Each structure stands twice: as structure tokens, then as C-alpha cells.
Amino acid sequence: MTAQRRVSCGLDFCATPDLNNCLLSANTSKYEFICAPLVHPLFKREFVSGKAKERSGPFTRPDIILCSSDWNTLIIGKLSPHIKVDSKNPIVRKNSEETLRQELNLASHLGLIGVTFKLTKGIRENVNLARIICDTLSKPWTLQVWVQVPMENPMKQAYSYREQDCGEVESPWEWWNAFRIICDYNGKLGVALVVSHDLPDDEEIHRWLGEPVRCLIFPTTLFITNKKGYPVLSKAHKALVKKFHMLGVQIILTGQNRYQSITFYHNYLEYLWKTCDEDGPVERYARGFEDFLQYPLQPLMDNLESQTYETFEKDPIKYTQYQDAIYQAIRAIVDRTLGKSRTIIIMVVGAGRGPLVNASLNASATAKQDIKVYAVEKNPNAVLTLQALERDLWENKVTVVSCDMREWDPPEKADIVVSELLGSFGDNELSPECLDGVQRFLKDDGICIPTSYTSYIAPVQSPKLYNEVRQCRAKDKHPLAHFQAPYVVRLQNKYDIAKPQSLFTFKHPNNENNSDNSRYETRVFKVQQNSVLHGFSGYFDTVLFNDVTLSIEPSTHSPGMFSWFPIFFPIKQPVQLKAGDQVVVHFWRRCSSKNVWYEWCISEPVPLSIHNPDGRSYTIGL
Numbered sequence: 001m002t003a004q005r006r007v008s009c010g011l012d013f014c015a016t017p018d019l020n021n022c023l024l025s026a027n028t029s030k031y032e033f034i035c036a037p038l039v040h041p042l043f044k045r046e047f048v049s050g051k052a053k054e055r056s057g058p059f060t061r062p063d064i065i066l067c068s069s070d071w072n073t074l075i076i077g078k079l080s081p082h083i084k085v086d087s088k089n090p091i092v093r094k095n096s097e098e099t100l101r102q103e104l105n106l107a108s109h110l111g112l113i114g115v116t117f118k119l120t121k122g123i124r125e126n127v128n129l130a131r132i133i134c135d136t137l138s139k140p141w142t143l144q145v146w147v148q149v150p151m152e153n154p155m156k157q158a159y160s161y162r163e164q165d166c167g168e169v170e171s172p173w174e175w176w177n178a179f180r181i182i183c184d185y186n187g188k189l190g191v192a193l194v195v196s197h198d199l200p201d202d203e204e205i206h207r208w209l210g211e212p213v214r215c216l217i218f219p220t221t222l223f224i225t226n227k228k229g230y231p232v233l234s235k236a237h238k239a240l241v242k243k244f245h246m247l248g249v250q251i252i253l254t255g256q257n258r259y260q261s262i263t264f265y266h267n268y269l270e271y272l273w274k275t276c277d278e279d280g281p282v283e284r285y286a287r288g289f290e291d292f293l294q295y296p297l298q299p300l301m302d303n304l305e306s307q308t309y310e311t312f313e314k315d316p317i318k319y320t321q322y323q324d325a326i327y328q329a330i331r332a333i334v335d336r337t338l339g340k341s342r343t344i345i346i347m348v349v350g351a352g353r354g355p356l357v358n359a360s361l362n363a364s365a366t367a368k369q370d371i372k373v374y375a376v377e378k379n380p381n382a383v384l385t386l387q388a389l390e391r392d393l394w395e396n397k398v399t400v401v402s403c404d405m406r407e408w409d410p411p412e413k414a415d416i417v418v419s420e421l422l423g424s425f426g427d428n429e430l431s432p433e434c435l436d437g438v439q440r441f442l443k444d445d446g447i448c449i450p451t452s453y454t455s456y457i458a459p460v461q462s463p464k465l466y467n468e469v470r471q472c473r474a475k476d477k478h479p480l481a482h483f484q485a486p487y488v489v490r491l492q493n494k495y496d497i498a499k500p501q502s503l504f505t506f507k508h509p510n511n512e513n514n515s516d517n518s519r520y521e522t523r524v525f526k527v528q529q530n531s532v533l534h535g536f537s538g539y540f541d542t543v544l545f546n547d548v549t550l551s552i553e554p555s556t557h558s559p560g561m562f563s564w565f566p567i568f569f570p571i572k573q574p575v576q577l578k579a580g581d582q583v584v585v586h587f588w589r590r591c592s593s594k595n596v597w598y599e600w601c602i603s604e605p606v607p608l609s610i611h612n613p614d615g616r617s618y619t620i621g622l
Contacts, residue, residue: 007273008032009266010076012217012254015041019065023074030266035116035252038077038103047098048091059102063110071110076146076252079103079117086128097132104136107143114144114214116192122170123178130182137186144188146214149176151205152196173207177532177576180463185574187467190214192252195222199236203529205243210461210495210531213249216241220255223265231258231265238272245276246290247493290492291464293472295485296423296567299350300430301621303379309353317561318550319355322418322449325544327363329416329447332546334369336445343370347414349405349421349438351375353385356418357398373397374414378404406437413441417508418449424488424552424567426455426540427589430596430620432506432517439509448508453542455503456553457569459525459533459583462494466534469570477617483572484611485618486598490565491537497577498525500539500553503587517596519589524582533575533583536600538567569600571608581605595619 010033011026019036026034039060063071080103085096107115119126133145149172176191183189193208194217223231233241241251253265297304312318326346333344344364348356357375364371375390375398377383383402390400401408417438423429435448442448472482504519541551551557552564577583584604590597597615602608612618 007270008250009269010034010215010250010252011262012252013037019061023066023070029261029263030270031253033074033076033113033250035076035078035254037080038106038115039080041081044080044082044095045099045102046095048094060106068111071112073113075110075112077103077107077110077112077115079115081118083117085132086125093128097128100129100132104132104143108139108141112143114146114190116146116148118148118194119172119175119179122175123182126175126179127182130179133189134183134186137183137188142188144190144214146190146192147176147179148192148194148217149173150196151193151200151208153198153200171204171530173204174530176211177530181574181576185463185467185470187212187471192217195219195237195240197222199240205240207461207495207529207531209243209247210463210493212463212493213244213247215250215252216244217252217254220253220258220265223258223268229259231268233268233272241269241272242276245273290490291462291468291494293465293468293487293489293568294565296425296428296488296620298429298620299421300434303381304352306353306381309382312563313353313355315561315563317558318420318563319359321544321548321550321558322356322420323359323363325449325546325548326360326416326418327366328548329449329545330363330367330369330371332447333415334367343372344415345374345412346371346416346418347374347376347410347438347441349376349417349419349434351377351382351386351400352379352420353382354389356420357386357389357394360418361394361397371397372399374399374401374410376401376403376405376408378402405434408438408441410441413443414446415443416447416449417442422450422453422540422542422564424540424564425486425538426453426542427504427506427517428486428567428598428620430622432510433591433596433622435508436510436515436517442509446509447545450508450542450544452505452507453540454505456500456539456541457503457523457536457585457587458500458539459497459527459585460491460494460535460537460568461497461531462491462534463532464493465489465491465568466570466574480572481617483570484616486538487568487570488565489568491568494537495531496537496554497527497531497533497583499555500537501525503538504589516591517589518591520587522584522586524584527577527579527581527583529579531577533571533577533602535568535570536585538569540564569598569611571600571602571611573608575602575606575608577605590615594622596622 009031011031012035013022016022016036022034045059083096083100084092085100087093180189190212192215193213226232251269330344346360351357357373360373375386377386386400390398421429421431421434469482473479501523503521539553541553543549582604585602588599595615597619599610599612601610
């Protein structure tokens with residue numbers, strides 16, 4: 001886990017005649033970096049014809065005025081505002097192209113973090129610009145490009161542009177979306193959102209939360225003066241900062257200073273940032289893992305490491321809920337037998353290092369009921385821990401069995417079978433196959449904990465995850481193989497296109513006399529606003545017993561529980577969605593004698609081919 005990050009604020013300068021003085025001024029006012037023009041805004045160059053073509057001397061300051069580390073960390077370069085590479089005038093266009101290349105090359109030479117420019121129109125007026133930026137980003141440079149896009153109420157935007165042009169009006173998000181598509185979703189291309197007085201509605205803000213937002217640009221005119229005479233933001237703008245705080249964005253202040261010291265703005269933003277750092281146990285545990293792809297665990301095929309067991313055992317909610325479920329199951333059996341004295345048999349299958357055994361013993365103590373526990377575990381390394389606990393702590397109440405639960409021949413039948421074989425998608429760690437395999441040694445009126453679990457899916461927009469999957473290529477695999485496997489991921493930089501819907505449900509004990517755990521379901525989602533589909537987020541919830549539940553589905557998430565991150569099913573190519581579209585997705589859970597795997601595809605609004613057909617890229621080993 002990483003430490004909480006301080007706010008990173010920059011100052012925007014419209015001109016920097018003395019760069020060292022500008023940096024000194026920003027630094028003494030607590031600002032970490034500045035945005036500075038690469039070339040004086042009025043210094044136009046001509047490469048085709050004209051007087052300026054023959055002008056001698058340097059076109060901007062030399063690199064030696066700063067050391068390399070200062071160029072690398074303290075400066076975001078601003079491209080000249082007069083560059084118009086999409087001008088219909090061929091001379092203006094040619095001059096602009098050469099000017100833009102000159103400034104991009106300079107930024108790379110200086111080793112800048114990034115450059116920024118304003119996007120003020122739709123892609124029809126910016127295709128050539130997108131091409132040049134795409135060329136730049138494809139080079140082996142570390143240079144990032146931050147596209148400044150206005151974040152304001154679309155109705156105000158539409159009214160402003162309708163006065164000039166009666167044609168269809170695109171929102172700034174549409175400008176950005178088309179621009180980054182032409183740049184092929186390059187990971188070095190980011191957004192700098194210019195915040196306005198009139199903010200868009202929550203749904204549009206949430207859509208921006210799914211984009212690679214690098215910074216928020218706050219004009220000084222947005223700040224209001226509080227009773228003590230200091231600058232503060234309105235409630236709506238404070239809420240905006242809190243929403244983007246989780247993405248670790250930077251903040252840039254632009255405009256004229258309206259107070260005694262420009263430090264006042266930084267002091268307020270720093271205070272506001274700290275108020276956003278009040279994280280719960282889930283956020284503290286997940287810090288540093290946000291949007292980081294991990295292959296799902298396969299505890300049936302692979303033996304887990306000690307560190308993995310230790311991490312999950314620290315969950316403050318999971319085992320408390322299990323203990324409550326076991327207690328209620330014990331009470332149900334006692335009530336059913338009318339209080340007749342007998343020892344209740346509990347089998348913990350997949351016992352790991354024993355947390356469910358401890359939960360069973362604690363539940364029996366609370367219920368004042370004698371129990372006998374069988375702790376069944378196939379991992380020989382975890383069995384060492386179980387045997388030590390059996391000898392030193394559990395005494396004669398627990399019998400440790402070193403065996404695959406499906407191959408065990410128990411000496412007696414169980415009243416209660418307890419397991420924690422659930423994965424991020426509910427059934428993806430093969431709980432159905434395992435519990436069906438041990439059902440034969442459960443009494444006819446026996447209880448399974450969990451009694452049922454359901455998976456959920458939802459369409460999601462996340463260029464971040466799309467690029468993460470795209471970078472997972474391996475030499476010995478097909479280029480698209482990594483788009484045909486699910487990933488466990490702490491979802492953060494994403495936009496939920498629609499709310500999750502339930503998918504597959506499994507119940508235990510399985511009283512349908514049907515051991516086929518294959519499934520096929522279709523779900524339809526209604527698109528609320530224009531967006532881009534990059535895949536599907538997956539969740540699950542479970543009924544352990546009676547009313548005792550666990551959930552990672554967002555609307556019912558068990559407070560404070562961190563044992564499971566969501567799962568992500570990518571699609572091979574992004575799909576552009578319009579408001580009112582239907583996303584029709586098909587999901588299969590397929591089984592063979594050796595493996596289980598998922599297949600998925602969409603049939604509307606455009607059909608895509610099946611992902612992971614016949615388990616060719618990803619399977620879960622039985």
C-alpha cells in the first residue's frame with residue numbers, strides 16, 4: 001500500500017519572459033510546476049514564404065537556462081495558440097505543421113513531462129492535428145500530450161455554438177472522443193479538463209471519470225471569497241474535486257490573482273484535498289492496485305502462497321459474516337432436533353490456514369453446542385499450519401484431512417459443509433464443481449454455507465483498462481489473446497454505462513439432480529448517453545445462510561469488505577454507443593472434463609465475434 005499523495009498544483013503562465021523568475025515565484029507560493037509557452041505566443045514563424053522566413057536568431061530560449069531535472073519535472077509546455085494545421089489556406093496549414101513539429105521536437109529535446117493545447121472544435125476541424133499528434137505519440141518519446149477540453153453544461157455549450165452555426169452541436173466530450181479514436185487510444189494522450197462556472201450534470205461528470213484525466217484547470221474566477229476573506233470553491237466545485245481526487249489528478253490554476261497572495265489558492269486546494277483522503281478499509285487496502293490487472297486465482301489447480309492466505313484473513317467483515325451464518329445454521333439444526341443433545345458435524349472444505357475452522361469453533365461456543373470439525377485442505381503447505389493449530393489450539397475438536405475434497409471418503413456424513421471457494425465472479429474459482437463433488441457426504445437435511453451465489457455484469461467504459469489489456473501482448477500468443485481472458489481489477493478510472501444485472505446463479509445443496517454447471521444467458525442494457533464500450537465489469541453476491549450475505553455488487557457492497565476485487569471481461573475493439581442504444585451481451589459458462597471457461601460476445605448495437613471460443617485463450621483448470 002502506498003502513502004496518501006499530496007495535492008499537486010501548477011500555475012499557468014500566459015507568457016514567461018524570465019523562466020527562472022516564474023519558477024521561483026511559483027515555488028515560493030507552494031506550486032509544484034508551471035505551464036509555460038514553449039515559444040513566445042506572438043512569435044510566429046514562416047517556413048514557406050514571408051519576411052519571417054528569413055529572420056535570423058533563435059526562435060525561443062536555450063535549454064541551458066535550466067538544468068535537465070528542472071525541465072523534466074517543473075514544466076508543462078504550451079503549444080502556440082496560432083497553430084492551425086487544419087486551415088483551408090495551404091500556406092497557413094504548411095506553416096502551422098512545421099511550427100507544430102518544431103515545438104514538439106523541442107519539447108522532446110528538453111525532456112518535458114508533457115505539452116498541452118486547447119481543443120475548441122469537433123474532429124472535422126481537427127483531423128490533421130490528430131494525425132500529427134498521433135505521429136508524435138507513436139515515437140519512442142516519453143512526452144505526454146494533454147488535450148485541454150472545456151467541462152461545462154452542454155446546454156450552455158449548445159446555445160453558444162448555435163449562434164454561430166445552426167448545424168448539429170457536439171459536446172466537448174464528443175470532440176475528445178473522436179480525437180483520441182484517431183490517435184488510436186494512445187496511453188500518452190490525456191485530458192486536461194477546463195472547469196467552468198456552469199458544470200454539467202452528474203451523469204456527464206461520471207463519464208469524464210472514465211477518461212484519462214490528467215488534470216483539472218481552475219480559472220481564478222471560479223473562486224469566491226469566504227467570510228474571512230480567503231478564496232474557496234462552491235459546493236458543486238468542491239464535490240467535483242472530491243470525485244476526481246480518486247484518479248490522482250493534478251490541478252492547474254489559471255488567470256489573474258485576485259487576492260493578497262496567490263498562495264491562498266494553494267492553501268485552500270491543499271486543505272480540500274486532505275478532506276478527500278478520509279478512506280475506509282477497502283480504499284486503504286486497495287491503494288496502489290487501482291486499475292491494475294491481475295489474473296484470477298485458481299486455488300483448485302494452484303496452491304496459494306502464505307502471503308495470499310494472510311491477506312484474505314485480515315478482512316474485517318468476511319469471517320464475521322461466516323461465523324454468524326454458521327451460528328444460525330447450528331441454531332437451525334438444534335431447533336429442528338427439538339434440542340436433543342448430539343454433536344453437530346461440520347466439514348470445512350478448502351480450509352486454507354483455518355479461518356473458517358476458527359469461525360466454526362467460535363459459533364459453537366456462542367451457540368453452546370458441541371461440534372466436531374473436519375478441516376479438509378489439498379495444499380500440503382497450508383496443511384502444516386492446520387496440523388500445528390490442531391495440536392496446539394484446537395485439541396480434539398478438529399480433525400485435519402490432507403486431501404482434495406472431491407477425492408475424500410469421509411467416515412461420517414456432515415450436518416454443515418462450509419467453504420469459501422468463491423471468486424470475484426462467484427463461480428470462477430469452481431465452487432459449483434467442488435460443492436457438487438462433496439454433496440455426497442452431506443446429510444439429506446444438511447446445510448451448505450454458502451447456500452447460493454449470483455454473478456452480475458455491467459457494460460463499462462474505461463480507456464485505461466483497454467490500454468492495460470492491449471499492452472499485455474506475449475510473443476507466443478495471438479495479438480488478441482489477452483482480450484479473451486477475464487482479469488481481477490480494482491476498478492477506478494471507469495464509467496458505468498448501465499447498472500449491473502444478475503447473470504448466473506448456483507444453489508447448494510444442488511437438489512435438481514443435475515450436475516451440469518454450464519450456463520448461457522443474454523442481457524440487454526439501455527445506454528443513457530453517448531459513450532464507448534470497452535468491456536464488462538463483473539461482481540457477485542452470496543447468501544451464506546438465511547439473511548447473512550456478502551456482496552461486491554456496487555449497490556449492495558458489504559461495507560468494509562476487501563477480500564474480492566471486481567472482475568473485468570474486455571472486448572477486442574471499442575464500440576461507439578449512442579444514447580438510446582441497446583447493448584445486447586451473451587455470456588456462456590462452458591465445461592469439459594478438465595476445464596471450465598467463459599465465452600462472451602455482443603450482438604447489438606454492432607455484432608462482435610465470440611471472445612475465447614472453446615476456451616482457446618483462458619480456462620480454469622479442474
